[in-house]
Amino acid sequence: MGKGGERISSMASEQEKDEGVVMASDFFWSYTDEPHASRRKQILSQYPQIKQLFGPDPWAFPKIGVVVILQLWTATLLHDSGWLKMLAIAYFFGSFLNHNLFLAIHELSHNLAFSTPVYNRWLGIFANLPIGVPMSVTFQKYHLEHHRFQGVDGIDMDIPSQAEAHIVRNVITKSIWVLLQLFFYAFRPLFLKPKPPGYWEFLNFFVQLSLDAAMVYFWGWKSFAYLIMSTFVGGGMHPMAGHFISEHYVFNPEQETYSYYGPLNLLTWHVGYHNEHHDFPRIPGRKLHKVKEIAPEYYESLDSYKSWSQVIYMYIMDRTVGPFSRMKRKVKKSE
Template structure:
C-alpha cells in the first residue's frame, strides 16, 4: 500500500497515514476483470430501485403525518427506532443514485435522487453526488476527497468524550466540511433540489405541523449519529489495520443499506448495483478473503470511540499528483 505514519504505541497519531502509491481499487479492478470478465455482466442499474425508494419515501412521509399530534417522547422514540432506519436507507439510496444505478439515463437518477431526498428534510442529493464521485476518482487525495476529516477536526477530537460527540454530530461534519475546504458553485440542479425540498418542508409544516417536520429531521440526525447504520461511515475507510485502506462489512444491515457494506467490492466496481455486489465476492473470492472485514457496525463505533490510538487522523491520504483514476 505504501502507507506511512509515525506514532507511539498506545498514543493517538498526530498526522494522517500517507500513501505514496495510487489508490488500490483501479488496479485491482483491472486484475479481477482480466481473470473474471463475466463480472461485466453485473454492470448496470437495479430494476427494483425506483419501487424500493418509492415505498420507503411513502412510508416515511406517512409516518411523519401520523405523528402530528403525538407527544415528543413518542416522536423521539419512533424517530430513533424506526424513522432513522428509513432515512438512512434513503441516504444510501441517494448514494446508489449518484452512480446512476437506478436508470441508464443519468438525468432520471438525478430526479429520483431529489425525490428520495424529501423525507430527509435537508437538500443534499445533488451536492452529495458531486463530492462523492470525487471520493471515488481521487480516494484519499489531499484537498479533494472530502470524505476525510479536516485537520481541525483531527486536532480537536482527541479523547473518548470528543470522539463520542463527533460521532453523534458526524452528519454535520460531512455536510459542512466540503463547504469550507472545497466549495463548489451551486448550479441549476442544486437550486431545483433546494426549491423542491423546501416546498415539501413547508407543506409538511403547513398541513401537519412542526411535529411532523421535526420527526423527519430527527430521523435524519439520529440515523446519522450514534446509530448502528451510521457505523458504515467509520467502517469504510478508517484504518484499524495499517495494511488496509478500505474495509467491507458482511452483516445483516446490508439488507437495509443497499449493500454499502460491500465497500471494497463497491470501490472496485462502482458500476455494479448494491443488490449484485455480493456476486463479485462469490465470483472472485481470492481477491477479498484476505482482507479484514466487519460483522457489526455497532462494534465498529465502539472500537472507534474506545480505542485511544484511533481517531480522525486514522485515514489514508495521498498527494494529488499521484492519482488520476477514472470512475468506471
C-alpha cells in the same frame, strides 16, 4: 478551542502518556495509487463475466418509492404526538428509513437506477424528500470525487479536516464527534472546498423546501421535526451510521478500505460491500455480493467487519484511533 476543550485534551494526553498509548498526530500517507483501479483490472482480466453485473437496478425506483411514502405517512401520523414518543420512533424506526434513503441517493449518484443520468438525478431529489434537508445533488458532486481521487489531499472531502483531527482526541470528544458526525460529513466540504451551486442544486433546494413547507402547513411543525430527527439520530450514535467509520478508517495500516458483511446490508443497499463497491462502482448494491462469490481470493484475505455497532465502539474506545486514522495521498504533478 475553548479552555474546557483544552483541559479535556490535556487530561487525555496525560492519561495516554501514563498508559503508554499515543494517538496518531498525522494521517497515514500513501505514496501509491489507490488500490481499487488496479484490483479491478486484475479481477476483470481473470473474471470477465463480472461485466455482466454492470448496469442499473430495475428495483431501485419501486424500493425508493415505498420508503419515501412510508416515511412521509409516518410523519403525518405523528403530527400531535409527544416529543419523547417522536424521538423514540425516530430512533428505532424513522432513522432506518431515512438512512436507507441516504444510501439510495448514494446508489443514484452512480446512476444505478436508470441508464439515463437525468432520471437518476430526479429520483435522487424524490428520495431526498423525507430527509428534510436538500443534499442529493450536492452529494453526487463530492462523492464522485471521493471515488476518482480516493484519499487525495484537498480533493477527497470524505476525510476529516485538520481541525477535526486535532480537537477529537479522546473518548469524550470522539463520542461527541460520532453523535454529530452527519453535521461534519455535510458541512466539511462546504467549508473546505465549496463548489458554486448549479441549476440542479437550486431545483433540489426548491423541491425540498416546498415539501417541508407543505408538511408544516398541513400537519404542523412536529411532523417536519420528526423527519429531521430521523435524519440526524440515524447519522450519529446509531448502528447504521457505523458504515461512515467502517468504510475507510484505518484500523490496519496495510488497508484503507473495509467491507462489512452483516445483516444491515439488507437495509443499506449493500453499501457494506465497500471494497467491492469501490472496485466496481458500476455494479448496483444488490449484486455486489456476487463479486465476492466470483472472485473470493481477492476479498477473503482482507480485514472486514460483521457489526457496525462494534466498529463505533472500537473507534471511540481505542485510544490510538481517531480522525487522523485515514489514508491520504498527494496529487501527482504532471511532468
